[in-house]
Amino acid sequence: xxxxxxxxxxxxGISLSIEPGEFVVLLGPSGCGKSSLLRTVNRMVDLTSGYVxxxxxxxxxxxPTQLRRGIGYVIQAIGLFSHMTIAQNIAVVPTLLRWERSRxxxxxxxxxxxxxxxxxxxxxxxxxxxxxxxxxxxxxxRAIAAEPSVLLMDEPFGAVDAIxxxxxxxAVLRIAHTLKTTILFVTHxxxxxxxxxxxxxxxxxxxxxxYDTPLQILSRPAAVYVEQLLDTKDVIRxxxxxxxxxxxxxxxxxxxxxxxxxxxxxHSISAVSATSSLRDSLNTFLSGEQTxxxxxxxxxxxxxxxxxxxxxxxxxx
Amino acid sequence: MSxxxxxxxxxGAYTLQHMALVLVSLAIALIIAVxxxxxxxHNRRIATPLLGALGVIYTxxxxxxxxxxxxxxxxxxxxxxxxxVAYAQFLLVRNIAxxxxxxxxxxxxAATGLGMSPRERFWRVELPLAMPTVLGGIRIAAVxxxxxxxxxxxxxxxxxxxxxxxxxxxxxxEKALAGSLPAAALAILADLVLRSFERRALKSSAS
Numbered sequence: 001x002x003x004x005x006x007x008x009x010x011x012x013g014i015s016l017s018i019e020p021g022e023f024v025v026l027l028g029p030s031g032c033g034k035s036s037l038l039r040t041v042n043r044m045v046d047l048t049s050g051y052v053x054x055x056x057x058x059x060x061x062x063x064p065t066q067l068r069r070g071i072g073y074v075i076q077a078i079g080l081f082s083h084m085t086i087a088q089n090i091a092v093v094p095t096l097l098r099w100e101r102s103r104x105x106x107x108x109x110x111x112x113x114x115x116x117x118x119x120x121x122x123x124x125x126x127x128x129x130x131x132x133x134x135x136x137x138x139x140x141x142r143a144i145a146a147e148p149s150v151l152l153m154d155e156p157f158g159a160v161d162a163i164x165x166x167x168x169x170x171a172v173l174r175i176a177h178t179l180k181t182t183i184l185f186v187t188h189x190x191x192x193x194x195x196x197x198x199x200x201x202x203x204x205x206x207x208x209x210x211y212d213t214p215l216q217i218l219s220r221p222a223a224v225y226v227e228q229l230l231d232t233k234d235v236i237r238x239x240x241x242x243x244x245x246x247x248x249x250x251x252x253x254x255x256x257x258x259x260x261x262x263x264x265x266x267h268s269i270s271a272v273s274a275t276s277s278l279r280d281s282l283n284t285f286l287s288g289e290q291t292x293x294x295x296x297x298x299x300x301x302x303x304x305x306x307x308x309x310x311x312x313x314x315x316x317x
Numbered sequence: 318m319s320x321x322x323x324x325x326x327x328x329g330a331y332t333l334q335h336m337a338l339v340l341v342s343l344a345i346a347l348i349i350a351v352x353x354x355x356x357x358x359h360n361r362r363i364a365t366p367l368l369g370a371l372g373v374i375y376t377x378x379x380x381x382x383x384x385x386x387x388x389x390x391x392x393x394x395x396x397x398x399x400x401x402v403a404y405a406q407f408l409l410v411r412n413i414a415x416x417x418x419x420x421x422x423x424x425x426x427a428a429t430g431l432g433m434s435p436r437e438r439f440w441r442v443e444l445p446l447a448m449p450t451v452l453g454g455i456r457i458a459a460v461x462x463x464x465x466x467x468x469x470x471x472x473x474x475x476x477x478x479x480x481x482x483x484x485x486x487x488x489x490x491e492k493a494l495a496g497s498l499p500a501a502a503l504a505i506l507a508d509l510v511l512r513s514f515e516r517r518a519l520k521s522s523a524s
Binding site: 073096 | 421422423424425426427428429430431432433434437441442445446521
């Protein structure tokens with residue numbers, strides 16, 4: 001694909017297939033073509049050769065307006081319509097699709113709750129009355145309003161500060177798990193990519209360098225470029241991708257669960273959640289603990305030692 | 318003041334004629350200016366010469382323009398309409414083009430990406446956001462037209478100018494005043510009303 005007035009292709013020689021419900025992150029420095037690639041999916045950018053298909057239909061054969069109504073679109077600049085209320089913003093695509101009024105009203109409240117905003121408080125406000133983080137939550141709600149099967153996110157959290165970004169990432173992960181939408185997400189933030197992606201597309205100069213799971217990319221980088229971009233030798237980074245559950249020794253005799261423990265017993269700082277990352281357990285080890293209790297749903301289901309962490313790491317590398 | 322009081326019906330009739338001249342001209346002017354403005358907003362290369370040409374028309378002294386027009390289309394109401402429409406084009410096209418061009422590109426990108434057709438995007442996003450600037454152009458055009466319309470009496474187009482000119486030529490200041498006071502009132506009123514529309518549009522479109 002090439003832009004007018006350009007002497008080289010913005011993206012070329014790319015062949016990717018994405019499973020339904022997958023969260024795929026396009027990662028690379030600015031100018032690598034990741035946004036262009038994303039925008040070929042909803043034909044905001046048209047291919048000069050090749051094809052993109054969604055489901056089993058070639059997007060090039062569809063009317064771009066109709067196509068876009070079935071694909072969610074979130075951009076870094078947010079672009080909420082400033083003359084419309086939050087509710088009207090979210091209602092844009094359902095209205096274009098001529099949903100019934102009552103269905104739209106219900107959907108608006110449902111979506112505001114889903115993105116973590118109190119519907120009664122935010123419904124009738126205008127975008128300018130919201131913070132940047134709140135605006136992008138609405139941006140996400142607006143994009144998924146008509147239940148698209150695919151959601152495109154073009155550096156959606158690039159303009160918000162680190163703390164807000166973390167809460168927005170959590171919200172998006174939650175939405176991805178509840179809606180099972182296929183998500184394509186563009187970023188140049190390596191940690192964001194590792195945190196969100198089922199699979200990462202590492203890009204350079206309009207081409208794909210590697211397309212694999214975060215763990216595979218960190219443990220088996222396909223090129224020096226990938227090693228450098230993701231700093232794959234960073235052990236801490238690798239640990240952040242491994243769950244405590246996968247490294248622990250399960251205990252077959254369950255310890256008394258939380259409800260049976262006496263009030264006097266101090267809440268053990270050596271407890272760690274089964275779903276948290278091994279990186280999180282490091283803190284506790286470094287503060288002098290030898291053995292951690294692994295907790296799931298308030299029950300202890302196993303133990304974790306520093307040696308277990310090292311074993312898990314060795315298995316990966 | 319006694320002329321005004323004693324000829325209230327006559328002054329009223331001229332006022333209505335004056336308003337008709339302005340409203341008809343404004344409507345026709347908008348019908349021409351809206352497509353031109355949209356066109357100029359999207360084609361920068363054409364916008365500059367177009368606005369330049371309209372600017373030239375705008376700078377021609379009004380009496381001179383009327384004299385030229387009379388040569389070709391004769392005297393009367395519609396000649397005055399042509400002159401007023403020609404004058405308003407610069408103000409209207411400039412503001413419509415500027416208003417549309419200044420719409421936040423992120424909102425246009427979002428509108429397109431969410432699946433609005435160009436037509437839907439124009440009516441639902443671009444025009445509402447450009448509205449304060451567009452209304453500003455309409456306000457200035459309307460006020461300009463009300464004042465220019467007084468001169469139209471020179472070419473038998475009627476309006477409050479009739480009273481003003483005959484008052485002046487008959488050295489009858491009260492009669493002239495009976496024309497100029499309502500004309501001034503019309504201009505001020507139009508300005509106030511359109512300004513309040515503008516404020517309302519600004520309030521609902523400000524980002």
